[in-house]
Amino acid sequence: MRRIVTATVQNRSGVLNRVTGLLAKRQFNIESISVGRTETEGISKMTIVVDVPDTQKLEQLTKQLNKQIDVLKVSDITDKAIVASELALIRVGSNAQLRSEIQGIIEPFRASVIDISRDSLTVQVTGKHEKIEALIDLLRPYGIKELARTGLTAFLRGHQPQVTEMKNYSILK
Amino acid sequence: MKVEAKPHYERNTDTKPKTGADLLVDALIQQEVKTIFGYPGGAVLPIYDALHRAGDSFHHVLARHEQGSIHAAEGYARVTGKPGVVIATSGPGATNLITGIADAMMDSLPIVVFTGQVARGVIGTDAFQEADVMGITTPITKHNYQVQSLADLPRTVKEAFHIASTGRPGPVVVDIPKDISSEVEENPPSVDFSLPGYQPNLKPNPLQVKKLTDALAHAKRPVILAGAGVIHGKAAEELKTFAESHSLPVVNTLLGLGSFPGSHPLSLGMGGMHGTYTANMALYECDLLINIGARFDDRLTGKLEHFAPQATVAHIDIDPAEIGKNVPTQIPIVSDSKAALEELIRQSKEIPHVEEWLETLKGYQKEYPLWYNNPESKLVPQWLLEKVHDYTGGNAIITTDVGQHQMWAAQYYKLEKPNRWVTSGGLGTMGFGFPAAIGAQIASPDDTVVAVVGDGGFQMTLQELSLLQELDLPVKVLIVNNEALGMVRQWQEKFYEERYSQSLLNTQPDFVKLAESYNLKGMKITSQQDIEEKLPDALKTREPMVIDCRVLREENVYPMIAPGKGLHEMIGVKPCEES
Numbered sequence: 001m002r003r004i005v006t007a008t009v010q011n012r013s014g015v016l017n018r019v020t021g022l023l024a025k026r027q028f029n030i031e032s033i034s035v036g037r038t039e040t041e042g043i044s045k046m047t048i049v050v051d052v053p054d055t056q057k058l059e060q061l062t063k064q065l066n067k068q069i070d071v072l073k074v075s076d077i078t079d080k081a082i083v084a085s086e087l088a089l090i091r092v093g094s095n096a097q098l099r100s101e102i103q104g105i106i107e108p109f110r111a112s113v114i115d116i117s118r119d120s121l122t123v124q125v126t127g128k129h130e131k132i133e134a135l136i137d138l139l140r141p142y143g144i145k146e147l148a149r150t151g152l153t154a155f156l157r158g159h160q161p162q163v164t165e166m167k168n169y170s171i172l173k
Numbered sequence: 174m175k176v177e178a179k180p181h182y183e184r185n186t187d188t189k190p191k192t193g194a195d196l197l198v199d200a201l202i203q204q205e206v207k208t209i210f211g212y213p214g215g216a217v218l219p220i221y222d223a224l225h226r227a228g229d230s231f232h233h234v235l236a237r238h239e240q241g242s243i244h245a246a247e248g249y250a251r252v253t254g255k256p257g258v259v260i261a262t263s264g265p266g267a268t269n270l271i272t273g274i275a276d277a278m279m280d281s282l283p284i285v286v287f288t289g290q291v292a293r294g295v296i297g298t299d300a301f302q303e304a305d306v307m308g309i310t311t312p313i314t315k316h317n318y319q320v321q322s323l324a325d326l327p328r329t330v331k332e333a334f335h336i337a338s339t340g341r342p343g344p345v346v347v348d349i350p351k352d353i354s355s356e357v358e359e360n361p362p363s364v365d366f367s368l369p370g371y372q373p374n375l376k377p378n379p380l381q382v383k384k385l386t387d388a389l390a391h392a393k394r395p396v397i398l399a400g401a402g403v404i405h406g407k408a409a410e411e412l413k414t415f416a417e418s419h420s421l422p423v424v425n426t427l428l429g430l431g432s433f434p435g436s437h438p439l440s441l442g443m444g445g446m447h448g449t450y451t452a453n454m455a456l457y458e459c460d461l462l463i464n465i466g467a468r469f470d471d472r473l474t475g476k477l478e479h480f481a482p483q484a485t486v487a488h489i490d491i492d493p494a495e496i497g498k499n500v501p502t503q504i505p506i507v508s509d510s511k512a513a514l515e516e517l518i519r520q521s522k523e524i525p526h527v528e529e530w531l532e533t534l535k536g537y538q539k540e541y542p543l544w545y546n547n548p549e550s551k552l553v554p555q556w557l558l559e560k561v562h563d564y565t566g567g568n569a570i571i572t573t574d575v576g577q578h579q580m581w582a583a584q585y586y587k588l589e590k591p592n593r594w595v596t597s598g599g600l601g602t603m604g605f606g607f608p609a610a611i612g613a614q615i616a617s618p619d620d621t622v623v624a625v626v627g628d629g630g631f632q633m634t635l636q637e638l639s640l641l642q643e644l645d646l647p648v649k650v651l652i653v654n655n656e657a658l659g660m661v662r663q664w665q666e667k668f669y670e671e672r673y674s675q676s677l678l679n680t681q682p683d684f685v686k687l688a689e690s691y692n693l694k695g696m697k698i699t700s701q702q703d704i705e706e707k708l709p710d711a712l713k714t715r716e717p718m719v720i721d722c723r724v725l726r727e728e729n730v731y732p733m734i735a736p737g738k739g740l741h742e743m744i745g746v747k748p749c750e751e752s
């Protein structure tokens with residue numbers, strides 16, 4: 001199962017190494033990790049997209065993360081109302097004739113062209129994982145010359161619907 | 174090596190400017206550190222100079238190898254329950270500690286390690302004696318720090334001790350660049366700290382405890398599995414009260430030995446690969462398993478599908494990540510062991526009906542006791558360890574190395590009290606036993622400390638014999654000498670058709686002469702008669718002693734769960750199986 005786990009961490013030296021090292025050492029299958037500062041100084045947030053075989057392994061992941069001294073909070077937000085987004089830069093082969101055709105493809109995705117050269121153009125797209133996958137698939141026939149993705153970053157929506165089944169994997173809470 | 178000019182300051186003049194190293198020394202005094210296990214070198218010269226200035230505030234123990242320092246610190250920590258403190262220089266000094274750090278991590282020992290680091294300006298340039306201590310130690314520490322500025326140093330030291338010794342104990346490394354320890358600070362920095370991400374849960378949730386007492390009231394075949402968590406939590410008394418009041422049989426893990434009296438009628442001995450038949454069958458057949466402070470290590474559980482297959486599992490652990498890690502757990506209780514046992518004792522009223530179960534277990538004990546053949550003409554190691562037990566009245570502090578002798582010590586040296594058993598369980602570190610005995614003896618000068626070691630493992634750290642001489646430590650080094658890497662030899666005999674690949678030690682030093690070269694007494698023991706004549710006195714003297722016991726090479730550790738097998742599939746449970 002693909003899960004989205006966020007970890008709020010204290011921005012101390014070595015914390016990124018500690019978290020990624022732990023995920024590697026315990027053989028978690030990581031799809032992406034993104035890290036950045038938050039609204040609070042000294043606090044960063046990591047968004048980890050992970051593929052785990054079962055809930056037991058997922059529980060281990062959250063507990064092992066929680067155990068780290070510099071980790072303040074760990075949440076599995078997969079089943080909650082969230083806003084989640086990643087960014088991709090895609091350079092595709094193109095020439096003058098193809099440009100408007102590609103424009104037509106990317107427009108519904110609200111992607112934009114951010115660089116053009118004689119034989120290629122670079123598209124920037126943000127949004128859900130699936131959306132980005134879909135756009136990449138559509139652009140593939142034109143020849144993808146370069147692709148870079150940030151990995152997912154996410155947090156809870158301001159309003160959580162009452163009905164949402166909240167799964168809590170920590171036995172502490 | 175560049176030698177920097179170092180300012181000289183008097184001690185106890187808190188208003189005067191201090192170097193980073195002085196602040197470290199002050200912080201150690203504040204933590205009531207008495208003993209430091211360390212080894213000097215370039216990057217810690219400022220620290221050693223500050224230690225020199227500190228005069229006799231500390232007892233500094235100069236092991237002859239950093240690995241010796243840290244194993245000694247582990248022995249010290251195991252016996253006292255207080256953090257063992259280690260100092261080593263950058264690069265090779267730090268990397269020589271790695272085995273000990275990993276060992277302390279696996280066995281949850283509170284250790285605070287200070288490593289020197291090259292100066293901040295050259296970190297990352299492959300400077301002389303630079304090693305990425307943060308990178309190397311991250312996976313094997315509870316936490317680690319590289320001090321980034323002098324102002325952070327006192328607070329960091331305080332945090333390090335707090336983290337190492339609270340919750341589930343573990344090793345913490347503090348890496349200190351040399352320019353910070355020699356830098357001068359005019360204003361003593363603050364030591365206030367907050368660790369919002371570190372709040373170990375000490376008290377049990379009463380509702381979870383109630384679930385356990387409910388389950389207990391209806392259990393027919395309950396058993397307690399007591400691990401090192403009982404010892405760390407200083408809960409041996411509570412465990413005894415609880416077990417006795419409910420007539421609950423107790424199985425110990427290797428590291429939990431001593432948390433429940435070995436001679437108690439409810440004690441089933443050790444469980445696991447070389448545990449007793451009864452302990453393992455109790456774990457196999459139980460309907461309620463109460464794990465207190467053990468981590469369901471694979472050497473204990475055997476093949477998981479055969480581990481306690483019919484049981485409701487309750488697990489009391491201070492580390493939530495241990496609960497459900499290996500064995501599905503129906504009743505999780507995150508708590509310090511003492512607090513949990515107190516709550517259990519407070520809550521449980523109904524006493525389960527376990528007479529039949531205890532009868533069954535007694536039957537197993539009678540039918541399948543630990544056994545060995547003891548021909549009079551031979552010196553067999555099991556008998557040797559029984560004798561060591563008798564001659565020390567079961568009251569010695571026993572440290573062991575890793576291998577066959579370790580298992581025999583666990584089986585035959587019945588421990589009655591906690592904090593007297595020092596062994597490397599999780600990492601299984603050869604070379605641990607002897608330096609650990611040094612730390613144990615320093616921690617507990619009046620006790621008889623016996624280092625039970627193999628002839629293989631002893632040779633990994635025997636340079637520390639210097640310390641017995643230097644500090645006049647009456648450690649008894651009992652070499653269970655089978656002229657082999659016995660445990661490896663045993664596996665090769667059983668599972669590799671007797672192909673003894675690199676496991677026979679046909680060339681050895683003369684251990685008696687070796688002892689003598691350190692000005693220590695040595696003796697060789699080759700027969701049962703020797704044991705009876707020489708061993709009682711040798712174990713009683715107030716002198717250090719190296720005792721080379723020549724035991725039967727072919728002896729194997731039984732009973733045994735072969736790798737990949739379940740608890741109920743023990744082999745070598747009866748003498749007739751082994752001729």
Ligand SMILES: Cc1ncc(C[n+]2csc(CCOP(=O)(O)OP(=O)(O)O)c2C)c(N)n1
Pocket residue numbers: 574575576577578579601602603604626627628629630631653655657658659660661
């Ligand atoms: C540092 C280290 N290297 C290798 C091993 C693997 N090993 C486990 S037991 C053993 C044999 C130990 O021999 P010895 O010290 O003579 O003790 P014995 O088993 O004979 O009692 C070995 C090599 C280990 N545990 N630790």
